[in-house]
Amino acid sequence: MLTLNHFLTLSFILFSIGVAGVLLRRNILIVLMSLELVFNAVNISFAAFAYYLQSLTGLVVVIFSITIAAAEVAVGLAILVVVYRRRKTVYVDDLNEMRG
């Protein structure tokens, strides 16, 4: 018998792995991929709530969230390409110009 908690646990585990990737990795590309993991974790929990509460609103939110993630990736990768062209690096600790 699958319950809501099964899906929420999976979602939290994925979320934590995503946050770990964002905090621990140096490569910007992998940071962006970890952000995708975080988005997916949240989407799973939205879909699970939509199923167990029998409401379609959760699914609509997931559709919007996927759209926004796609837009975010497009802009993020464009910024990454520009940064790489200018600085020849993709490691976040080399990009510390704006640190106070």
Added chain:
Amino acid sequence: MEQIFFYLFSVVTVASAIGVITTRNPVHSAIFLITCLLQVAALYILLRAPFLAAVQVFIYVGAVMVLFLFVVMVLDIGKERFKEHLHGQSIVAIPILIVLLGVTSYLLFNAKLPAPVRDDAPAPLVKHTEVLGKLLYTKYIFPFEVVSVLLLVALIGAIVLVMKKKDKGEQESSD
């Protein structure tokens, strides 16, 4: 039966997610992420949302991951050397992660949901996509329009960002 599939999908999801953040080569990370996203699509089918599963495969695996792989190939980043793929901030980050895990698991096992949860399996939605489409074009028409404008802005923004200026183009391509 459902439970077996749930555990199968979630174990592969978590394993490939760990693969994403531990491999040194960005291409391997991208392939692990594709596996992970496909498993999430399978989980959507378990949640009786076939339209979401299709959208997940089309947009994430079809568009987003191709974009990622394309950028990895274009930039030619290569592998990070051993011990170099972790940051100096790990000492701070790991306790924060442990606290995050503790708080979320506390919330998970002790929080009460404001709405009643159906523990028996609800009937699968008939005409799922049709219902969802009607909802998108009636009740949620305003967010739908906002998101479409957002996509347009992202599209134009991405093109403008990577466009080279004409006079600087030759200078930049030479080095």
